[in-house]
Amino acid sequence: MAGAHSGIQGTVHSAVLRKFVLMLLLHWPDVNNGWRQPNTTQAASLVQLRGGEGRGGGGGEWLDDAVDRDRDRQRERDGERGARRDGRGNIIMSASWKQLPFQIFLLLVSCCRHTNTKTPPDPTPATLVPTSPLPTDVRSVVLKGESHTERVELLSPVDLALECTWTGGLSKPPNITGFWRKDGDEIENGRLAVQLVDEMYHLKHVFRIVSEENLGSYSCAFGNEARVDFILTAPQIGEVRDKPMVSYVGDSVVVACKMGETKPKPVSWNWYKANGTDREQISVAAEPRRYEFKNKEAAAKLVVHNLTEADSGLYYCEAVYAIGTTTSHVELRVITLWEPLKPFVAILVEVIILVAAILLFERSQSKKKCKGGNGANEDQTNTLTQGENSTAEESSSARHRKV
Template identity: 25%
Template sequence: MYSPGLGLQYALGPLEGRAELVGEASLKIRETKLSDEGAYYVSVILDELGEERKYVNLNVLVQPKVSVGPANPYVVEWSKNVTLSCTTKDAKPPIKALFWEKDGVRIQTGEGGKYTKGNMKAPFLIIRNVSKNEAGRYACVVDHVTGMHRAELMLKVIYPAVITNITKSVTGDRISLHCFADGNPKPEITWTKAKSYVPLDSRHFPDDGMATHVLVNVMANDSGVYICTARNGYGVGESRSLRIVVADEVQKPWKHSPHVAIIAGVAAAVAWVIVCTVLVTCIVHRKRKRNTAAVPRYALQLSYLEGKRKGASEHERRYARVLYDYDPKDDDELRLRSNDIIDIIRGDNEGWWFGYLNGRCGLFPSNYVEVITVTEREALRLGVPDIAISGCNEEVRASIRDKANKEYYRSLPRRPKERPQKPVCPAHPNRSRGAPRHSGHSKC
């Protein structure tokens, strides 16, 4: 109420303390509330003309309150299906659109893809078979007449240690062995030599996920298999090996050169032959250096034990045979072809399993495969018809099983008894139906 004659103005009722007169007849309301919405009228009373009223309707717009969950940060395990919730309330009028962003980029959702839901009808976002690539900052964004509003959370993915690369660099008689690993938490990387459980001295670079072991003044006793192992306390450790073979020292030709004996005899008899002796010795020495340089002091052989899990014996492993072809939809999935043999790393229920195939680890649909035994796996590797394994003839099955077992144990490496100083061939787990792959320049 305002009385210009008396110079008085009052704000009464729910507007008390929040409203004031601005200009000649304008009303200003501070800290607007939803309860302030409604019809307002101004009444002007003149001494001669009487009272006149005008009406105005006030609509109050309320910004939406957006919240996401289940937690921030939200920590999940590798290969699980993850659901991120998004709720909005107190929006007036209702929101116009809802979508999700990852690291500031809008997520494209669709049935059968990596991301599903996450829209007006289903505001929760489902991430299928989460991998390390899905880690990041997620935001639920709503479009409202008052602007864009969002709530964010950080998604962290726990995944087992994986060795991404193992390399070597050679400089003279110095060999550096480099091992790179990835995982969350950050893995502990160690170098060991075969038959020894004592970790070798290594330089660690935790930020780069690398450990380096350096061999200085390489000698024959440095030959052997060097194993890199990565562990992070989640799942089981992974190891790969690098074989180094140091060749025997090149025989010094001058020790057996007939020129030396001839020159020595002549030198004992005639003094002036000393000059000739020096010349001949220089020539022979130069030739010896050329011959020695032509033969390397050591040779390197690489052999990987991809995805080897520490402590898992052959009989503890599980295998699956592919029934139907499958083309991966994402980078963390395996490409399946009928009759491929997958080494199962994890698969306890229906849905998506995690395994090893053709040199890489990844996810695969469990309904595309059937679990097989070690015997069946070896029979398939030997090319035995499937009917012989799954048929009803027990005698045939026993014969095939016996043949497969004999072939398998025959393929295992044998420890040399006569020459224990030679490096022992490490076991190469058969990862597919074909023969195991070897790398390097020589075979065990």
């Protein structure tokens, strides 16, 4: 494409250049006679002159004869057109001749425009679809009830044949409508009549699974009576941590993800950190002193050094397979050294407050008891004094009677 365009462009440039040279040859100024009237005979004479010179000999005399003949023809044309000449026989330029510089300027602009024209880039070739067939895999389910869910884990692109066999319900009509759904949406032109064969209904469809977009939920349905769901995913990470990991500011922590022992090994691992509703990929090259990867085939570890409270949040590990990815997450909480002491400090404060309240209560009770004891003593003293006075009065009255 680029070569053809360059050839066309070169042809255009050559044509413009030839036209420009021809104009110069036809209008080339004479040193003695000024501008000459253009004519094709002069151009032909110049071309023949070049050929005569090439043949060698007689070129000068032939040129003189050609020039004389050209001048005679020019005089005849000038007489017919009413051209004017001065005393020396030079042609006086008319108004049309004054436009010659402008015409030359237009030719130069046209030439520059073609020269500056950029060659358009070649269109990007379309991606070639591999002609080799994909491997075939078959997954079948026999349904005896009304619904069933089957999980299917895939590693690489495949032509997947899904088969559903339903034993039927209480009433078994000779045929029933069957169709397929992808993520809840019915597949176009997927409805067909399923015949009852050997007391069972059979429904089959082949799906080409080549990328992660093709994964998801595929459902075969027998009318509104029965359904089988196939969940297509990449291999899932086996160990999932429900509780958050806890570490302290300034320490290092190891966040781990591991595939199950029976799971295939992923091609590679990626790590992400939650940032609001988005996820940011963690790069060791960007922060080598903060992060460290320790991946071992079926397991991956992320080491975070010099923790800060800003490192708290969700961390996602991603296992990459040829067909797609699978993800798990771990929550990390980074706390200070005072964080574990807060409950004990709170309990200690409560104990101190309780003891202080008890002491205050005991002190107030002791004061009340002291006041009560003083009042009883005063009453007893008064009682004793009254008794003594009465005894004295009785003895004095007895003395008076004796006298």
